[in-house]
Amino acid sequence: MCRIGVYICECGPNIGRTLRLPALVQSTGNLTGVVRVRRVPVLCGREGLDFLGEEIVAQGLDRVVVAGCSPREHESTFRSVLERAGLNPYMLQVANIREQCEWVVRDRDQATGLARRLVAGAVARVRHHEPLLPSEIAVSTDVVVIGAGTAGVRAALTLAGKKRVVHLVERLPCVGGKVPLYEDVFPGMACAACVMDPMLDELLHHDGIRVHLMSSVEELLGFKGNFTVRLLQSPRYVDPEACLGCGACVEACPVRVPDEWNPGLAERRAVAVPYPGVLPSLAVVDPRHCLRWQGEDCRACEEACPFDAVRFEEEARVQEIQAGAVIVATGFDLSDPGRFPQYGYGRLADVITSFELERMLNSSGPTGGRVLRKDGTVPGHAGFVLCVGSRDPRAAPHCSEVCCRYTLKFLHRILAQGAVDRATVFHAGLHLPGGASQDLYRALEGNPSVHFVRMGAPNSAGILEQNGSLAVRFPDEEGRVRSHLVDMAILAPAMEGASGNRELARILHLETGGTGFFDQGITLLDRVEAGREGVFVAGCAAGPTDILGAATGGQAAAGRVLSELVPGETLRLEPVTAGVDETLCSGCAVCEGLCPYGAIERKDDPPRIMVNRVLCRGCGTCAAACPSGAVHCAHFSDGQIAAEVEAMLGREDQGERSKEKGSRIAG
Amino acid sequence: MERGSGATQSGEGPAVFEPVIVAFLCNWCACEGADAAGRARLELPANVRPVRLLCSGRVDPQHVLEAFACGADGVLILGCRPGECRYREGNLHAMKRVALLRRLLGPLGVETERLDLEWVAAGEGKRYAEVVTGMVESLRALGPLKPQSASTHTTAKAPDARTKVEL
Numbered sequence: 001m002c003r004i005g006v007y008i009c010e011c012g013p014n015i016g017r018t019l020r021l022p023a024l025v026q027s028t029g030n031l032t033g034v035v036r037v038r039r040v041p042v043l044c045g046r047e048g049l050d051f052l053g054e055e056i057v058a059q060g061l062d063r064v065v066v067a068g069c070s071p072r073e074h075e076s077t078f079r080s081v082l083e084r085a086g087l088n089p090y091m092l093q094v095a096n097i098r099e100q101c102e103w104v105v106r107d108r109d110q111a112t113g114l115a116r117r118l119v120a121g122a123v124a125r126v127r128h129h130e131p132l133l134p135s136e137i138a139v140s141t142d143v144v145v146i147g148a149g150t151a152g153v154r155a156a157l158t159l160a161g162k163k164r165v166v167h168l169v170e171r172l173p174c175v176g177g178k179v180p181l182y183e184d185v186f187p188g189m190a191c192a193a194c195v196m197d198p199m200l201d202e203l204l205h206h207d208g209i210r211v212h213l214m215s216s217v218e219e220l221l222g223f224k225g226n227f228t229v230r231l232l233q234s235p236r237y238v239d240p241e242a243c244l245g246c247g248a249c250v251e252a253c254p255v256r257v258p259d260e261w262n263p264g265l266a267e268r269r270a271v272a273v274p275y276p277g278v279l280p281s282l283a284v285v286d287p288r289h290c291l292r293w294q295g296e297d298c299r300a301c302e303e304a305c306p307f308d309a310v311r312f313e314e315e316a317r318v319q320e321i322q323a324g325a326v327i328v329a330t331g332f333d334l335s336d337p338g339r340f341p342q343y344g345y346g347r348l349a350d351v352i353t354s355f356e357l358e359r360m361l362n363s364s365g366p367t368g369g370r371v372l373r374k375d376g377t378v379p380g381h382a383g384f385v386l387c388v389g390s391r392d393p394r395a396a397p398h399c400s401e402v403c404c405r406y407t408l409k410f411l412h413r414i415l416a417q418g419a420v421d422r423a424t425v426f427h428a429g430l431h432l433p434g435g436a437s438q439d440l441y442r443a444l445e446g447n448p449s450v451h452f453v454r455m456g457a458p459n460s461a462g463i464l465e466q467n468g469s470l471a472v473r474f475p476d477e478e479g480r481v482r483s484h485l486v487d488m489a490i491l492a493p494a495m496e497g498a499s500g501n502r503e504l505a506r507i508l509h510l511e512t513g514g515t516g517f518f519d520q521g522i523t524l525l526d527r528v529e530a531g532r533e534g535v536f537v538a539g540c541a542a543g544p545t546d547i548l549g550a551a552t553g554g555q556a557a558a559g560r561v562l563s564e565l566v567p568g569e570t571l572r573l574e575p576v577t578a579g580v581d582e583t584l585c586s587g588c589a590v591c592e593g594l595c596p597y598g599a600i601e602r603k604d605d606p607p608r609i610m611v612n613r614v615l616c617r618g619c620g621t622c623a624a625a626c627p628s629g630a631v632h633c634a635h636f637s638d639g640q641i642a643a644e645v646e647a648m649l650g651r652e653d654q655g656e657r658s659k660e661k662g663s664r665i666a667g
Numbered sequence: 668m669e670r671g672s673g674a675t676q677s678g679e680g681p682a683v684f685e686p687v688i689v690a691f692l693c694n695w696c697a698c699e700g701a702d703a704a705g706r707a708r709l710e711l712p713a714n715v716r717p718v719r720l721l722c723s724g725r726v727d728p729q730h731v732l733e734a735f736a737c738g739a740d741g742v743l744i745l746g747c748r749p750g751e752c753r754y755r756e757g758n759l760h761a762m763k764r765v766a767l768l769r770r771l772l773g774p775l776g777v778e779t780e781r782l783d784l785e786w787v788a789a790g791e792g793k794r795y796a797e798v799v800t801g802m803v804e805s806l807r808a809l810g811p812l813k814p815q816s817a818s819t820h821t822t823a824k825a826p827d828a829r830t831k832v833e834l
C-alpha cells in the first residue's frame with residue numbers, strides 16, 4: 001500500500017483567497033493512499049523545503065504530491081528534496097492549483113471543486129509512479145566543423161588550441177573558402193594570400209585537426225555531447241602523400257572544360273590543380289570530365305606523373321565520427337544574376353560579376369591581374385552596379401553587407417594600377433560601416449576619375465547594348481530614367497546561403513531562412529546559435545558578413561563549444577524515455593518511422609524493435625502509435641495517464657488495475 | 668460532490684449544463700500558455716481538467732476514448748504550432764491521429780465537436796483562454812455525451828477501434 005503525503009502550498013497570499021483550503025484538505029484526506037495532508041504557508045521557501053524533507057522521513061512517505069504553483073517553477077526543487085530525503089525524485093507529482101485554478105476561476109465553489117479534482121488526479125497518478133534512475137554518459141569533446149572558409153578555419157584553430165580534436169569537413173578539394181581567390185581585401189587593402197596563407201598553413205600542419213577534403217556530412221544522429229556524424233568522401237584519384245601539385249599531369253590531360261574557379265575567364269583540364277597558390281597544393285581528377293569515365297582508356301596523367309601519384313582505383317569512403325558538437329561554417333554563394341534578365345548577364349559579354357573581377361585582378365589569376373574585356377581590349381570606363389538582387393523583397397530582402405566595401409576596394413586597386421580611365425558606381429545608398437571603410441571612401445572623394453551615382457531603388461538597374469558600349473539605365477530618386485554608357489559592367493550579386501544548405505539543414509535538423517542562411521536561431525545576444533543544442537553556426541553561413549565577422553564568428557562558436565563541453569564532465573541523461581516489452585512487440589516498426597531522433601532500431605530473429613535510450617528524448621509519439629501496446633513511456637505511461645484522467649473525472653481510481661502493456665490488447 | 672458529465676454549476680439562476688473537458692497539454696507550449704493565462708489572471712471556466720504530457724504526439728487514441736468512457740464531455744489536445752514542436756513533428760502526428768479518431772467517434776455516438784486539436788504557443792495565454800472557453804461554450808450548447816453511446820463503449824472495447832488508427 002502506498003504512503004502518500006499531500007502538501008498544499010498557500011504560496012503566501014496567493015492560494016486560498018478563492019479556493020476553500022479547509023475543504024480541499026478534507027477531501028484530499030479521503031483519497032486512496034493518502035496518509036498525510038498538510039497546508040504549508042510557503043513550501044518553496046527554506047523552511048518549507050526543510051519541513052517537506054523532515055515529513056518524508058518522519059511519516060515514512062513513499063510518494064509525495066505538492067499542490068501549488070506550476071510544475072515549471074518548482075518541480076525540480078521538490079524533486080531534489082525527495083532525493084535528499086532518500087526517495088526517488090520521480091515519486092513526486094505536482095498539482096498546479098495556482099495558475100490553472102486559483103488565479104483563473106473566480107467562483108469559490110467552482111475553484112474548490114476544480115482543485116479537488118486536480119489533487120485527486122495527482123494522487124491517483126503518483127500511485128502509479130515508479131522510481132527512475134538517470135544515467136550518466138561520457139561526452140565526446142571532439143568537434144565537427146563543416147566548411148573550411150575563414151569562419152571554419154578560425155573555429156578549428158581556436159578549438160585545437162585547447163587540445164580539442166577537430167574534424168574539418170570541406171566539400172572542395174582545398175581549404176580557405178572564397179578569400180584566397182581574391183587579390184587584396186578591404187578594409188586595409190592587405191594582400192589576401194598574406195592574410196590567409198599563414199593561417200591555412202597552420203591548419204594543414206596541426207596535429208589536432210583532421211581535414212576531410214571533398215567530403216560531405218551525410219547523416220547526423222544523436223545530440224549534444226554524443227553525435228554520430230557520417231561523412232562521405234569522394235575520391236581525389238590522386239595520392240595526397242605522393243603528389244606535389246607540380247602540374248605535369250595537367251599539361252598531359254587532353255580534356256578542356258570551363259574552369260569554375262575562373263568562371264567565364266578560363267578553361268581547365270579534367271585533372272587540375274584548382275588555382276595557383278591553392279592549399280593543399282594537390283591535383284584532383286574530375287570524373288565528370290575525365291575520359292576514363294567516358295569509357296576510354298586514357299592514362300595520360302598517370303603516365304606523365306613523375307611521382308606515381310595517380311590512383312584511378314580509389315573509391316568513395318564512408319566514415320563515422322563521434323563528436324560532441326558541430327559548427328556549421330558553410331559560407332555563402334553569390335546568387336546568379338541571370339535570374340534578372342534585365343542586367344544582361346550571360347548575354348552581354350562585358351557584364352561580369354564581382355567575383356569574376358576578383359579573379360581578373362588576382363595577379364596569379366587567368367589575366368595576370370589585368371582587367372580585360374572579352375575581346376581582349378582594356379575597358380576605358382567601368383561601371384559598378386550595386387544591389388543586384390539585394391534589398392529587394394522580391395529577390396533577396398537583406399543587405400549583402402560587403403558589396404559597397406569591396407567595390408571601394410576594386411576602385412582603389414584599378415585606379416592604382418591604371419586598369420581603367422574612369423569608374424562609375426551605381427548605388428542605392430552606400431553601406432560603409434566602420435572607420436576604415438570610411439577612410440577608403442574619403443580617399444576617393446574628389447578623384448575626378450570616380451563618380452558615385454545614386455539610383456532610386458536597389459535592384460532597379462538594367463543594362464542594354466548601345467553602339468558597342470553598355471548603357472546602364474535606372475530610375476533616379478525623382479523617378480527619371482537615367483542612362484550612363486560604360487565599357488564593362490561589374491555586378492554585385494546578392495549573397496545567399498551556400499548551395500546545398502537546404503539539404504544540409506535537413507540532415508542536421510536545422511532550419512534555413514528564405515535566402516538559405518542558417519539564421520533562424522540568431523538572437524540579439526547570440527549570432528552563433530543554430531537552433532539546436534550542440535550545433536552552432538559561424539561566418540557567412542549565418543548571414544552576410546566580412547572576413548573579420550566570419551573569423552569572429554568562428555572564434556565565438558568555438559568558445560561556446562569550449563565552455564559547454566568540458567573533458568571529463570559527463571552528461572546526465574533524463575530517465576524519461578521509451579522502452580519496449582519484447583514479448584508484445586511484433587516488429588511492425590510503425591514507431592521507427594515516427595521517431596524524430598532515429599532512436600528506434602529494428603531487429604530480426606525474432607522481429608522486434610529496440611529503443612536507444614541515449615537518443616530517445618521521451619516524447620512518446622512511438623508509444624502513442626504502437627498498435628500492440630508494446631512501447632511504453634517512462635513517467636508518462638498509459639497507466640499513469642489513465643489514472644490521472646479517471647480521477648480528475650471523478651471516477652474512483654481502480655487501484656491496482658494496470659492498463660500497461662498487454663492488458664490493453666488482452667482487454 | 669461535483670460529478671463528471673452533466674453536473675450543473677451551483678449559484679443562482681436556472682441550472683446550466685456544465686460539460687467536463689479533459690485537455691491534454693504539451694509541456695512546452697500549451698502548458699506554458701495555460702500558465703500564462705494564470706499569470707495574466709484571465710478568467711477561465713472551471714470545466715477543464717488539464718493533463719500534462721511532454722508532447723501532443725504522446726496522446727494515444729486510447730487516452731481519448733478512455734476519457735470519453737470515464738465521463739468526459741469533450742477532449743481537447745493542445746500542441747505547439749506547426750514547425751515549433753519541441754520534438755519536431757509530434758504535433759503533426761497528433762493532428763493525423765485526431766483526424767482519424769474523429770471519423771471513428773461518429774459511429775460510436777460521439778459527436779466530432781467533442782474532440783478538438785488546437786495550437787497554443789508558450790506565451791499565448793489569451794489564446795488558451797479563448798480555446799478552452801470556446802469549447803466549453805460549444806459543449807454547453809451540445810449537451811451531455813449520451814450515456815447509451817460512449818459509456819457503453821468501455822475501455823475494454825476501445826482497443827478494437829484503435830487498431831485502425833495506427834499512425
Ligand SMILES: Cc1cc2nc3c(=O)[nH]c(=O)nc-3n(C[C@H](O)[C@H](O)[C@H](O)COP(=O)(O)OP(=O)(O)OC[C@H]3O[C@@H](n4cnc5c(N)ncnc54)[C@H](O)[C@@H]3O)c2cc1C
Pocket residue numbers: 146147148149150151152169170171172175176177178179182184185186187215216217329330331332333334354355358402406409498499500501504538539540541545546547548550
Ligand atoms: C567579390 C567579393 C569580395 C569580397 N571581398 C572582401 C574583402 O575584401 N574583405 C572582406 O572582409 N570580405 C570580403 N568579402 C566577404 C568574404 O568573402 C566573406 O566574409 C568570407 O568569405 C566569409 O568566410 P566564410 O568562412 O564564412 O565563408 P566562405 O569563404 O564562403 O567559406 C565557406 C566554405 O564552406 C564550404 N562549404 C559550403 N557548403 C559546404 C558543405 N555542405 N559541406 C562542406 N563544406 C561546405 C565551401 O566550399 C567553403 O570552402 C568579399 C565577398 C565577395 C563576394
